[in-house]
Amino acid sequence: MKDNKNNESPRTEPVQSATFSNSVNSEIRRAAATGIYDIRGGGAKRKVPHFDDLLFLGASISRYPLEGYREKCETKVILGTRFAKNPLELDIPITIAGMSFGALSGNAKESLGRGATLAGTSTTTGDGGMTEEEREHSSKLVYQYLPSRYGMNPLDLRKADAIEIVVGQGAKPGGGGMLLGQKISDRVAQMRNLPKGIDQRSSCRHPDWTGPDDLEIKILELREITSWKIPIYLKIAGARPYFDTALAVKAGADVVVLDGMQGGTAATQDVFIEHVGLPTLACIREAVRALQDLGVHRDVQLVVSGGIRNGADVAKAIALGADAVSIGTAALIAIGDNDPKWEDEYQKLGTTAGAYDDWHEGRDPAGITTQDPALMSRLDPIEGGRRLSNYLKVLTLEAQTIARACGKNNIHNLEPEDLCAVTMEAAAMARVPLAGTEWWPGKTGEFL
Amino acid sequence: MQVFDLESNSLRELNATLHEQKSNTNKGKWEVQNPRGRHAIAVGLDTAMDVRVMGSTGYYLGGMNQKAHITVDGSVGPGVAENMMSGTITVEGDASQYAGATGHGGLLVIKGNASSRCGISMKGIDIVVFGDVGHMSAFMAQSGNLVVCGDAGEALGDSLYEARLFVRGSVKSLGADCMEKEMRKEHLDILSKLLKTSGSKAKAEEFRRYGSARKLYNFNIDNAY
Ligand SMILES: Cc1cc2nc3c(=O)[nH]c(=O)nc-3n(C[C@H](O)[C@H](O)[C@H](O)COP(=O)(O)O)c2cc1C
Numbered sequence: 001m002k003d004n005k006n007n008e009s010p011r012t013e014p015v016q017s018a019t020f021s022n023s024v025n026s027e028i029r030r031a032a033a034t035g036i037y038d039i040r041g042g043g044a045k046r047k048v049p050h051f052d053d054l055l056f057l058g059a060s061i062s063r064y065p066l067e068g069y070r071e072k073c074e075t076k077v078i079l080g081t082r083f084a085k086n087p088l089e090l091d092i093p094i095t096i097a098g099m100s101f102g103a104l105s106g107n108a109k110e111s112l113g114r115g116a117t118l119a120g121t122s123t124t125t126g127d128g129g130m131t132e133e134e135r136e137h138s139s140k141l142v143y144q145y146l147p148s149r150y151g152m153n154p155l156d157l158r159k160a161d162a163i164e165i166v167v168g169q170g171a172k173p174g175g176g177g178m179l180l181g182q183k184i185s186d187r188v189a190q191m192r193n194l195p196k197g198i199d200q201r202s203s204c205r206h207p208d209w210t211g212p213d214d215l216e217i218k219i220l221e222l223r224e225i226t227s228w229k230i231p232i233y234l235k236i237a238g239a240r241p242y243f244d245t246a247l248a249v250k251a252g253a254d255v256v257v258l259d260g261m262q263g264g265t266a267a268t269q270d271v272f273i274e275h276v277g278l279p280t281l282a283c284i285r286e287a288v289r290a291l292q293d294l295g296v297h298r299d300v301q302l303v304v305s306g307g308i309r310n311g312a313d314v315a316k317a318i319a320l321g322a323d324a325v326s327i328g329t330a331a332l333i334a335i336g337d338n339d340p341k342w343e344d345e346y347q348k349l350g351t352t353a354g355a356y357d358d359w360h361e362g363r364d365p366a367g368i369t370t371q372d373p374a375l376m377s378r379l380d381p382i383e384g385g386r387r388l389s390n391y392l393k394v395l396t397l398e399a400q401t402i403a404r405a406c407g408k409n410n411i412h413n414l415e416p417e418d419l420c421a422v423t424m425e426a427a428a429m430a431r432v433p434l435a436g437t438e439w440w441p442g443k444t445g446e447f448l
Numbered sequence: 449m450q451v452f453d454l455e456s457n458s459l460r461e462l463n464a465t466l467h468e469q470k471s472n473t474n475k476g477k478w479e480v481q482n483p484r485g486r487h488a489i490a491v492g493l494d495t496a497m498d499v500r501v502m503g504s505t506g507y508y509l510g511g512m513n514q515k516a517h518i519t520v521d522g523s524v525g526p527g528v529a530e531n532m533m534s535g536t537i538t539v540e541g542d543a544s545q546y547a548g549a550t551g552h553g554g555l556l557v558i559k560g561n562a563s564s565r566c567g568i569s570m571k572g573i574d575i576v577v578f579g580d581v582g583h584m585s586a587f588m589a590q591s592g593n594l595v596v597c598g599d600a601g602e603a604l605g606d607s608l609y610e611a612r613l614f615v616r617g618s619v620k621s622l623g624a625d626c627m628e629k630e631m632r633k634e635h636l637d638i639l640s641k642l643l644k645t646s647g648s649k650a651k652a653e654e655f656r657r658y659g660s661a662r663k664l665y666n667f668n669i670d671n672a673y
């Protein structure tokens with residue numbers, strides 16, 4: 001056709017493909033240029049059915065509410081009542097998840113310890129062992145027993161208030177860990193007994209046990225070493241929550257920690273984070289079903305993690321049957337991770353506040369996921385601790401507000417019956433009725 | 449010498465009794481009777497004492513040992529001396545899988561053979577095996593010395609870091625990033641000393657040394673598969 005403006009036919013707007021979106025295409029270009037998969041920190045960023053898809057019903061004529069500010073609403077929880085002589089008594093049902101020293105700076109670990117202690121809850125070590133800072137500043141410290149066994153030793157084991165055997169992490173069920181060379185300072189290298197500056201892999205399997213029968217003996221050994229005093233938790237990724245929970249109980253765990261796919265990681269392949277594992281919401285009822293089938297619900301406590309952000313999430317996880325929740329990402333944000341005040345520096349790293357996830361590179365402007373002394377010094381551990389304890393206080397107040405509105409004088413009295421779902425998916429996963437109905441997908445029989 | 453019979457007293461009592469020995473130096477010698485394959489015998493000891501186990505044991509004999517000297521008059525199950533920090537553990541018979549796994553220090557001597565994954569993830573322990581070791585031994589081994597007087601199975605030293613491996617007999621195959629290395633004087637010295645302390649009659653000169661090629665130390669796409 002001739003180039004005649006008047007005769008030009010109307011054109012449709014350029015249409016971006018939903019399948020080949022800009023971000024998909026940019027990843028194809030990145031892969032083509034580098035030949036290596038994308039590694040990043042954080043949890044699954046894709047949208048999956050989550051606690052936002054559930055609502056509390058609140059009280060009405062058939063349910064009697066409690067006065068918001070006056071009437072007591074208990075939040076205490078005791079973890080490890082099954083076999084341990086000294087179970088952990090926490091003031092609030094929110095714990096700080098295991099995040100490794102190495103991935104996090106010493107100041108960040110100290111902030112987490114201080115904040116958790118102020119709030120009356122526990123914090124957790126991570127891959128790489130226990131640091132003095134975190135032991136000193138954490139009144140209750142859970143010591144992780146990981147496949148790598150970096151820094152594992154009986155002295156620290158006996159200093160711990162509980163042991164958490166890590167079988168999996170929600171961000172990467174079946175995956176190991178990695179800490180890239182740029183983050184291996186002298187101190188990190190020394191704690192892990194490896195040369196400085198090399199990429200460190202943490203294995204995906206434990207070196208000295210394989211199946212649930214072995215695990216039972218491993219738990220026996222750890223109990224014998226610690227004289228049956230401290231609780232033994234078992235952390236599993238959301239994969240096959242019914243069977244994994246049942247096997248954890250069979251192996252003798254006091255507490256099951258269940259981490260869904262939105263749960264953060266320090267560094268893993270993006271393809272792994274986004275495509276392996278179950279959403280947190282899909283894990284809880286299955287794990288609770290396993291505990292109930294074995295007659296140990298509430299005797300073996302269930303701690304749920306992966307995408308807990310506010311008091312409503314806490315209350316919903318507990319209503320579905322968890323005894324407590326654990327937070328990683330939110331705790332880091334509370335102490336300053338991804339804060340817009342560092343926007344200029346995020347821009348220089350080719351990203352923006354809220355999206356920064358190259359934690360493995362060790363260049364975190366907020367000084368949290370780094371071992372660089374200059375960056376680390378940006379985080380004041382006392383201020384960090386105060387911010388975390390404030391945040392934990394708000395989570396607790398929010399969860400109590402909801403519990404009172406549902407007429408509960410103990411947050412643990414929340415139950416599935418207090419909930420409904422706004423989507424079919426969430427109704428199916430949480431096994432609570434679709435809002436305005438008495439039905440959820442998979443519900444059979446009139447009276448079930 | 450104190451005698452403890454596992455037929456008449458429980459494992460819990462045994463370990464509690466041994467843990468209590470810290471303050472009681474005149475009870476430094478123990479004989480444990482009737483182990484009968486029980487697991488987690490003499491774990492978490494943290495004081496210098498002699499413990500002799502009169503028979504074969506199950507999993508994790510001497511786990512996380514510090515300072516104690518434990519001898520087993522028999523064979524041991526998986527994970528003997530796992531995460532040992534110091535002291536010595538001597539096994540007169542054979543050892544099952546993962547012997548000396550993640551050990552940080554001390555000396556583990558196995559007078560018979562050791563099964564697969566001997567010295568997996570070792571972090572400073574010395575292990576001397578008079579016989580053979582099975583496949584994947586010294587997998588991801590970080591530091592310390594593994595001495596094999598017999599033969600080594602497949603994939604020896606896969607993904608090895610800085611541990612030294614000495615093998616007198618044949619090596620079925622080397623794992624990824626493990627290579628034969630020159631045996632220098634300093635290695636012969638380390639090896640002779642270990643052979644001597646463990647009571648082996650083998651000569652250091654009869655061994656070959658294997659170590660890390662250090663090609664997997666920093667991630668390179670051409671190594672990935
Ligand atoms: C920076 C970072 C480091 C982590 N390191 C570990 C670790 O060493 N061991 C572990 O079991 N989980 C680790 N995790 C996972 C957390 O323990 C927890 O499962 C997860 O953060 C919970 O989900 P959330 O981040 O959505 O709260 C890490 C998470 C983050 C964000």
